[in-house]
Amino acid sequence: MxxxxxxxxxxxxxxxxxxxxxxxxxxxxxxxxxxxxxxxxxxxxxxxxxxxxxxxxxxxxxxxxxxxxxxxxxNALARGLLSKRSFTIGLLTNDTYGRFTLPVMAGISDALVDHGVSVFLCAIEEDPALAQIHVEAMLDKQVDGIIATGKRLDRRLPVDLSNLNVPVVYAFTEGAPGSVTFRSDDAQGARLAVEWLAKLGRKRMVHVTGPENFFSVRERADAYRRVAGEERPVLFGVWSESWGHEAVARLWSGSGERPDGIFCGNDQIARGVIDALRERGIRVPQDVSVVGFDNWEIVAAQTRPPLTTVDMELKELGRQAGLTVLALAEGRSVEPGIRKLPCRLVVRQSCGGDTLGI
Amino acid sequence: MxxxxxxxxxxxxxxxxxxxxxxxxxxxxxxxxxxxxxxxxxxxxxxxxxxxxxxxxxxxxxxxxxxxxxxxxxNALARGLLSKRSFTIGLLTNDTYGRFTLPVMAGISDALVDHGVSVFLCAIEEDPALAQIHVEAMLDKQVDGIIATGKRLDRRLPVDLSNLNVPVVYAFTEGAPGSVTFRSDDAQGARLAVEWLAKLGRKRMVHVTGPENFFSVRERADAYRRVAGEERPVLFGVWSESWGHEAVARLWSGSGERPDGIFCGNDQIARGVIDALRERGIRVPQDVSVVGFDNWEIVAAQTRPPLTTVDMELKELGRQAGLTVLALAEGRSVEPGIRKLPCRLVVRQSCGGDTLGI
DNA sequence: CTGAAAGCGCTTACAG
DNA sequence: CTGAAAGCGCTTACAG
CATH class of the missing domain: 1.10.260.40 (lambda repressor-like DNA-binding domains)
Known part of the structure; x- marks a missing residue:
């Protein structure tokens, strides 16, 4: 049949x-x-x-x-033809893994579904030709606006969106000059983490983080130094668990000072650090407090002990980006510039303090 | 300004x-x-x-x-009004984490972008009201078809799609009777894994897996038993690393036989198993081979050693679902029923054999 | 209070 | 070979 x-x-x-x-x-x-x-x-x-x-x-x-x-x-098509509004927007991303895009998408959708707006998701990887095809398809379908997002704050998508005839908002990716851009406040997030370590009495802090050529890495490191002390060490590396292991090996190999608080550049590094500490018989959080960055559930909730970490509130970021592109589509005025949205500290057990009720 | x-x-x-x-x-x-x-x-x-x-x-x-x-x-809206084709489809999912949806989405997009089709992504969680709103918004926008996907093969989305006036294709979620459904061939995937263990000379196999009420768990377990032997043990549990740890503790605590090959129900369990084995000083893969399921990069590539695992080829699944919904939208005939797509074994280092060139 | 007409941007018979 | 007309499904002045 x-x-x-x-x-x-x-x-x-x-x-x-x-x-x-x-x-x-x-x-x-x-x-x-x-x-x-x-x-x-x-x-x-x-x-x-x-x-x-x-x-x-x-x-x-x-x-x-x-x-x-x-x-x-x-029929929304017929309506759109008259009203010049399709109640449709496009989300363009080069983050194929979805680590950052999914929460952003969830926030956008959450904010716009009440307004009857649907979202085209276009994953373009790093392919400019593919990006162009998707942008044209969206424009042909008369999207009311486009939100560009990515996996890195300091990189542009491989397509120029600065002269389109629809509003464009950037979220967690670098925007064109004079555009509206939403990003996390990484300095504030780093401060939250380091101040938490300080509040728990940690004095010998170390920052183990990703590649120095990431803007957010430098920003977090600067904030860390401002709270922990300008002379406190920063170990730049890569975004992986194995770098976390290696960093611990390095810190505990010499005869130098042993840290009692480690602020990690992301959750994967933190996981590597925690595993390496356990393997050395060093107790977390009794001997060393470890704090991560990203609040990537799959990593943060599975570390032993579960990881205290910084959440960039990407869903909220998506929500605001969605409402902003909607405002622009409706002809309302929006101040251009970069808006930094605050991060939030998620307290689990890797630092201690989780039962203090602080 | x-x-x-x-x-x-x-x-x-x-x-x-x-x-x-x-x-x-x-x-x-x-x-x-x-x-x-x-x-x-x-x-x-x-x-x-x-x-x-x-x-x-x-x-x-x-x-x-x-x-x-x-x-x-x-203007695609004007065209669509005439042609009754919007070159737009909707992807409905309850997999908010995106673990399964993202690869499916990538495959759909990949297959349809050449046909000028854009995809609305609608994440509905488990909320029937939200699902209804999204479905209606898509229908109003005259989508040419809908693909339903989810995080579980044996569960329906919380919305009835069986009487819509557009074609519906199900991918990695249970479909309505008489519909077209794409899913992975979990039995074949499990066979790949277990046969690989057998080929490497493993005789004392164990299967550590998720909750027995998952259809795919039973299907994988059945396939495992058929290859490894009906009497071989199966440990049902939950989908977490900690269950992997616990299972190892159980297997090595008694005085019973020690396995030399462990087939895990997913990559997270496999990671827990591998970590637990290492902590006991048992070498992977020299003493015990471990194979996972899912090929979830973030987990599989970070285990020590990297995990040999089964890939469900979700991107290909998405591709086929996309082409099928397109065929239906164009009025072509499609045989209804469940299509099982083959899985693929991804050989890394947790079983050995990776340098055999097999 | 109600409806005929025009028109959004396009395609497609149909008549020249 | 080319263009006027009708129409997709809807909204909005405008005239009654």
Whole structure:
């Protein structure tokens, strides 16, 4: 048996009779069907349904009721053609793994679903040609705006969005000059982490982090130094567990001072650090407190002990980016510039202090 | 300074002159602009651009050239209104974490971008009301089809998609009866894993896996037993690293037989198992081979040693789901039923054999 | 209070 | 070979 889902299957059985009486018309239910069923013109039907124009309340209600009964839903394409609003936006990302994009997407969707806006997700990796294709497809479909996001604050997407005829908002990726950009406040996030270590009485702090050529790495390191002391050590490396291991090996190999508080540049490094400490018989958090960055659940919740870490609040970032692109699409004014959104410290058990009720 | 991105900014400076000469019209470039610039009617312009109708090749080329010069792009909303095709599909998922959805999405997008199709991503969690809102928004926007996906093969999404007037394809989630469903062939995947262990000479196998109420857990366990032997032990538990630890503790605590090959139900369990073995001084893969399931890079590539595991080829699954929904949207016939797509064994170092060139 | 007409941007018979 | 007309489904002045 094969099924063919062409035009034919568009008609559900319950609709069939109605449509047959209204001319046997095939296809979706339109405003003509509503008007016919109510015995009025389509103009009046439109006004009744949209609460525009003047008309008796009872007529309005009756039309709405009939529309609901026959399952009428306005065609957004037709509406969009008139109103120049498609209630659709595009999310462009080069973060194929989705580590950062998913929370941002969730926030955007969360903020915009109430406004009837749907989101095209376009993953472009690092391919400029692919990016161009996706951007053009979105523009052809008359998106009301585009949000650009990525995996790195200090890198641009491989496509120029600065001269499009729709508003563009940047979230967690570097924006064009004069644009609206949302990003996490990494300095503030780092301060939260280091101040937490300090509050727990840690004095011999170390920062084990990623590659120095990341802007956010430098920003977090600077903030760390400002709180912990300018002379406190920073170990730059890569974003991996194994670097966390190696850093611990380095710190405990020489005859130097042993840290009692380690602020890690991300959760993966922190996991490596914690594992390495355990393997050396060093207790976390009794002997050393470890704090991470990212609050990547899959990593942070699985470390032993679970990781205290900094959450960049990417969902909130997405929410704000969504509302902003909507505002621009509606012609409202928005101040350009970079908005830094505060991070939040998520206290688990890797630093201690989790039972202090602080 | 504030910027207002209303209608006004739609006109780029370079377009301004042109549009002023064609009537000072504001807004996007339409086929009227092309026709005016070429000194022909819009009907002819349309036919020239779409390679329809009959006309001199040189006219056709000239129109196309002019269209390209003035940056004309057809309005997909207007086209969709006529053609009943929006070149848009919806992807509905309850997998908020994106573990399974992202690769599926990547495959869909990959397959459909060449056909000019864009994808609405709708994350609905487990909320039926939210799901309903998203489905209605997609239908209003005249999606050509919907792909439903999720995080579990044996669970339905919290919304009924069986009587929509657009085609629906299910991918990695349970479909309605009589629908087209794509899923991974978990039995075959499990066989790959266990046969690999057998090929490496492992005889005392154990299967450490997730909750027995998962269909895929039972299916993998059955396949394991068929290859390893019906009497071989299966330890059901949860999908976590800590369960992997606990399972090792259990296996090595009694006086029973010590396994030399452990097939894990997912990569997180495998990671727990490997960590626990290392902590006991048992060498992987020399003493015990460990194989996982999922090929979740972030986990599989970070275990020590890196994990040999089964990849469900979710991207390919997405690709096929995408092409299928497209076929249905075009009215082509598709055989309903469940299609199982083969898994692939990814050989890293946790089993040995990685240098055998097998 | 209600409806005919125009029009959003496009495509497609149809008549020249 | 080319263009006027109709129409996709809707909204919005405008005239009654």
């Amino acid at each position: 094969t099924i063919s889902l062409g035009k034919a299957f568009l008609i559900a059985s319950s609709m069939e009779e109605l449509l047959d009486t209204t001319g046997g018309k095939r296809g979706r239910i339109t405003i003509h069907d509503v008007a016919a069923a109510a015995g009025i013109s389509i103009s009046t039907a439109s006004k009744a349904l949209n609460d525009t124009g003047r008309m008796g309340l009872e007529t309005r209600e009756r039309v709405k009721r009939i529309a609901a009964e026959i399952g009428y839903r306005p | 504030t910027i207002s991105l209303g209608k006004a900014f739609l006109i780029a400076s370079s377009m301004e002159e042109l549009l002023d000469t064609t009537g000072g019209k504001r807004g996007r470039i339409t086929i009227h602009d092309v026709a005016a610039a070429a000194g022909i009617s819009i009907s002819t312009a349309s036919k020239a651009l779409n390679d329809t109708g009959r006309m001199g090749l040189e006219t056709r080329e000239r129109v196309k050239r002019i269209a390209a010069e003035i940056g004309y792009r057809p």
